[in-house]
Amino acid sequence: MHLSLRYQNEASQVVFEHKSPAQEKARDGIPFLAQPLGVAEPPTGKHSRWADIIWDDKLRVKQRGALLKEVVKGNFDDLNATRHHGGKMWIAPPALIRENKARYFPDIEGTSLATSEKTYTTDILLKKVSLVSILSSKISEIQTHMFTEPTCTQYSGDRHFQHLKINLQENKMRSVLVSFFASSIRKTMPKEQWPFYMISSQNMDYIRDDIGLRNKFIGYVFLVDDKCRIRWAGCADPQPAEIQALRTCTGNLLKRLK
Template sequence: MRSALASLRPTRVAARQSYRLRWMSTSPPSPDAPVTPDIESKEKGKEKAQATAEPSPNNTKTAKADDTLPLLQRPLGIREKPKARVKTWSDTKEKFLDRDKQLEERTHLAREATRGYFYDLNATRRHGGKTWIAPKVMIREDKALYFPDIHGTALAGSEEKIHTTNLLKDKVSVVALLTTRISEIQTAQFLEPTLQAFSSNPLFQFVQINLQDNLLKSFLVSLFASGIRKTVPESLWPTYMVSSQNMEYLRQPLGIANKHIGYVYLVDPNLKIRWAACADPKAEEVSALKTCTTVLLDRLSKQQEPPAEPASNSPPPQGTSPQTTAP
């Protein structure tokens, strides 16, 4: 009998221990019980998740500050006054012998080496490719730089090459750089009020440059030039240029950060860029272009006014005869 009871004791002890463990696992912890490290880590993880899901006002302000676009920070263009001619072998030779131009070439190559093939296309996902906002006022004449010489063929049908240096001289010009269909839509939205106000002014002109530096695209554009003539008014054919000029070395001077969007430049009669804009227009940019164009046209019209004639001697008053000397 005693042996049977002794054999049952281990079984009873094991049952009590298992029951105690089940009770501890199912019963809620007391408020005074210490928190285990696992529970602490879980609580911290929940706090971090809530913090990321619900951003604070400071984080929102920082995101909005980073999302805003800056104003145009520098004058666009080249420092030397352009000449209406195509570069020759002597110009290329001089470029390789000039040390300053060699340094510029190295800087350009290093900049292009860091850009991926789809860099411009991916950049259109942010602000539609817009990288800066046009200024509200014109760039000062003494600070402004020159618009570079771009050559191409006019849409009017002439096979002779035309140059922007000759085309923009002595007139107030709004120049639109077009590369894609999107750029055409963007520049049209910029220019609509300005063209309605000044298209009849003989001192104003609208110049469109269809840039296709890719040989295949350039060939296709020249092949379908008749289709472009159907969409462009005939009065604008002489100032519509189709160009295959390589613009890689002019992208940085002209502020062309993305070759898939449109760019608009206001050029004065001295070939200097006085205002510029890019990508989708804002309301203040559209009004700024019209205002700056008005100022330039007023200045140019005053310069072309003939000088006032000197006042002639007033006639003698009525009832009196002019004095004469006796013979």
């Protein structure tokens, strides 16, 4: 199912810094991303997410609704969707989401390859321009690599830039298996990258729609600014224009940060 297009006509012109004529229509039946992704409140780093839910009536209601959706939907629908355009749900925008319209990347906790201590995305993302790849399967690993490789190649030497990979396994058994194979994952990358590879089992149900994680098998890429705001997002199999847009938007954010 596609993301809501409620902003497609009346608001997309003010959501993005530049609007392409191509955004007026879907490409290959896939709509352009028409609204900012993210949560409304700035993330605070180390805190108990479950405590928030217990004491917040709105969050409890939202989570119950999300859980019901997941029960009805099931994993088969997600897997079947990958047969069509690699599971693609939207086409990434050609330009940055405006600062005053951007929403926040949620705080996700996990364990990095570098330490057994709990790691929090907010502590990593603040004050940097960050690519965040969320992967949960082999296909998602391939998809996010295709999205990010040209951008990482161009900007990896910039001290204001970083690439955070989150191996998200909400299924507890899969999460345990991935943790067992952490040593094998370490062997595939330089040691200096270990702090930027996180394994997480965090349940995303109550914010899944906010950040667009509607298919658990595909990959997602977010461009996050120094204040943890999502300024660009892509998913599934990348199109050439999306890969170039990510590289251009990353360069623009880095220029502004400096």
